[in-house]
Amino acid sequence: MTIPMILGMVMMMSFGLIDTFFVSLLGTDPLAAISFTFPVTFTVISLTIGLGIGTSATIGRLQGSKELEKSKLxxxxxxxxxxxxxxxLATIGFFSITPVFxxxxxxxxxxxxxxDYMGLWYISSVFLALPMVGNSVLRACGDTKTPSIVMASVGGLNALLDPLFIFxxxxxxxxxxKGAALATFIAWVVGAGWIIYILAVRRKLMLPRLLSFAELRTSSRDILKIGLPAAGANMLTPIAGGVMTAIVAAYGAEAVAAWGVGNRMESIANIVVLALSMTLPPFISQNFGASQIERVKHAYSLALKFVLVWQFIVFLAMWGLSDWIAQAFANxxxxxxxxQLFLMIVPLGYGMQGIIVLTNSSLNAMHRPMTALILSIIRLFVFxxxxxxxxxxxxxxxxxxxxNxxxxxxxxxxxLVVFKKAIAQCDHSSVSSK
Structure with missing residues (x-):
C-alpha cells in the first residue's frame, strides 16, 4: 500500500521545493520571502490533511459495512x-497578509x-483542498494507485509551468x-477537476450534485469528530514553524533563506515517513477493530524499525550531498x-521524527485523536x-x-511510552471482553 504512495508524495511535496529552486534563481530576497510563506501555507495544508484523515476514517468504515449510498453522501x-x-481560512489570510507576516x-x-506570492496562493488554496480530500476518499476505498497518479501528474505540471511563468x-x-504562485494555481485547478471527475463520473463514489444543508450537517459531524483534532494537531506544526521563522529572522535574510530551503528539503526527506503515515493507519484500524492487538504491535514495531534505518540512510545522503544542494539553491x-550547516545537523533527528509521526497516525487509527493532539502540543511547545x-x-x-x-x-x-500504555489498555480491554 505504501509503495504506490511514495511517487505521488514525492511529486506533491515537490510543489514547494520546485518553487523554492526556481525562485532562488531570482536572488536572496525572493528566496527569503518564499521561505517566510512556508509556515503560513502549511497551516492551510494542515487543515486539509486533518479533514482528509477524518474523511478516510469515515468513508472506510462505511465502505467496510457496505453502506455504499451513505458513503457517496x-x-x-x-x-x-x-x-x-x-x-x-484563505479569505481571512488574504486580508491579513501584512499583519501576519x-x-x-x-x-x-x-x-x-x-x-505577490500569497495573494494568488490563497485564492488557489481551495483547489488544493479538493484533490487532497478526494484522494483520501479513494484511499479509504482501497485505491492508493490513482491518488499517486493524480499527485504525480499535478506535481509534474507545476514543475513545467514554474520556469515558464517565473522567467x-x-x-x-x-x-x-508571482509566476510561481500562478503555476501552482493552474496545477491545483487541473487536479481538482480531475479528482471530481474520477469520483463522480468514473468511479461513482460521490453524488454528482450539491448537498442540502441537512445532508451536509449530517456528513460533516462524523468527519469533523476525527478530522478536527487531526487538523488541530497538524496546524500546530506551522504555528511552531512561524515562531521558529521569527527567531531565525533575527539572524538576517540569509538565515531565513537557508531555513526555508532546509525545510523544503525536509519535506522531501520525510516522504517515506509521510507515505507510511497514510497507509499504516488503515492496517492498524482494521486489526484494532478485529481485536488483533498483536498484529497492531507487530505492524507498529516493524514500521518504526524500518523508519529508523531508512532515515539514517537519508541523513548520510544529505550529509554527503549538503555542499552540492547548498550551491544549487543559493548564489x-x-x-x-x-x-549546508542545516543539512549536516538537522536530518540526524529525522528517524526520531518518524517515530513521532507514525505514533500519532497510529493513535488516530485506534480512535484516540485527542491523545495524538496532546502529543503534538507537547512535542512542539514543550520540546x-x-x-x-x-x-x-x-x-x-x-x-x-x-x-531541533x-x-x-x-x-x-x-x-513510545504513550503508545505502549495505549496498547496495554487495548490488551486489557480485549482480555476483559473475552
Missing part, C-alpha cells in the same frame, strides 16, 4: 466541507514579494515570484554555508520550540539546529 459532504473551511518579522523590503517565454511575460556564499530557542541563545544558529535534533529525540521517547 459523506464523500460529497467531505469535499464540500473542505472547500468551505479552506475558503474561510509582520508578526513573523518579515522586513518591509520583503513584503512586496510576499504579497517568461515568448508572449508570456516574466512574473517573478551567495553565506546562504550556501548556512544551508521543539523551547529547546531550539535555548540552543539559539547559547550557541547561535548552530545551537538552534542542534536543539535533541527535541526530536526527547519526544520520540515520550511517544
Amino acid at each position: 459523506y464523500a460529497t459532504g467531505s469535499l464540500t466541507l473542505s472547500a468551505m473551511l479552506v475558503g474561510v 509582520s508578526m513573523l518579522n518579515a522586513s518591509e523590503r520583503l513584503m512586496p514579494y510576499i504579497s 517568461g517565454f515568448g508572449p508570456i511575460p516574466a512574473m517573478g515570484i 551567495e556564499a553565506k546562504v550556501s554555508a548556512l544551508i 521543539f520550540v523551547p529547546i531550539s530557542i535555548a540552543g539559539s541563545y547559547l550557541y547561535g544558529l548552530q545551537g538552534l539546529f542542534i536543539g 535534533v535533541i527535541a526530536n529525540v526527547a519526544m520520540a521517547g515520550v511517544s
Whole structure:
C-alpha cells in the first residue's frame, strides 16, 4: 500500500521545493520571502490533511459495512466541507497578509514579494483542498494507485509551468515570484477537476450534485469528530514553524533563506515517513477493530524499525550531498554555508521524527485523536520550540539546529511510552471482553 504512495508524495511535496529552486534563481530576497510563506501555507495544508484523515476514517468504515449510498453522501459532504473551511481560512489570510507576516518579522523590503506570492496562493488554496480530500476518499476505498497518479501528474505540471511563468517565454511575460504562485494555481485547478471527475463520473463514489444543508450537517459531524483534532494537531506544526521563522529572522535574510530551503528539503526527506503515515493507519484500524492487538504491535514495531534505518540512510545522503544542494539553491556564499550547516545537523533527528509521526497516525487509527493532539502540543511547545530557542541563545544558529535534533529525540521517547500504555489498555480491554 505504501509503495504506490511514495511517487505521488514525492511529486506533491515537490510543489514547494520546485518553487523554492526556481525562485532562488531570482536572488536572496525572493528566496527569503518564499521561505517566510512556508509556515503560513502549511497551516492551510494542515487543515486539509486533518479533514482528509477524518474523511478516510469515515468513508472506510462505511465502505467496510457496505453502506455504499451513505458513503457517496459523506464523500460529497467531505469535499464540500473542505472547500468551505479552506475558503474561510484563505479569505481571512488574504486580508491579513501584512499583519501576519509582520508578526513573523518579515522586513518591509520583503513584503512586496510576499504579497505577490500569497495573494494568488490563497485564492488557489481551495483547489488544493479538493484533490487532497478526494484522494483520501479513494484511499479509504482501497485505491492508493490513482491518488499517486493524480499527485504525480499535478506535481509534474507545476514543475513545467514554474520556469515558464517565473522567467517568461515568448508572449508570456516574466512574473517573478508571482509566476510561481500562478503555476501552482493552474496545477491545483487541473487536479481538482480531475479528482471530481474520477469520483463522480468514473468511479461513482460521490453524488454528482450539491448537498442540502441537512445532508451536509449530517456528513460533516462524523468527519469533523476525527478530522478536527487531526487538523488541530497538524496546524500546530506551522504555528511552531512561524515562531521558529521569527527567531531565525533575527539572524538576517540569509538565515531565513537557508531555513526555508532546509525545510523544503525536509519535506522531501520525510516522504517515506509521510507515505507510511497514510497507509499504516488503515492496517492498524482494521486489526484494532478485529481485536488483533498483536498484529497492531507487530505492524507498529516493524514500521518504526524500518523508519529508523531508512532515515539514517537519508541523513548520510544529505550529509554527503549538503555542499552540492547548498550551491544549487543559493548564489551567495553565506546562504550556501548556512544551508549546508542545516543539512549536516538537522536530518540526524529525522528517524526520531518518524517515530513521532507514525505514533500519532497510529493513535488516530485506534480512535484516540485527542491523545495524538496532546502529543503534538507537547512535542512542539514543550520540546521543539523551547529547546531550539535555548540552543539559539547559547550557541547561535548552530545551537538552534542542534536543539531541533535533541527535541526530536526527547519526544520520540515520550511517544513510545504513550503508545505502549495505549496498547496495554487495548490488551486489557480485549482480555476483559473475552
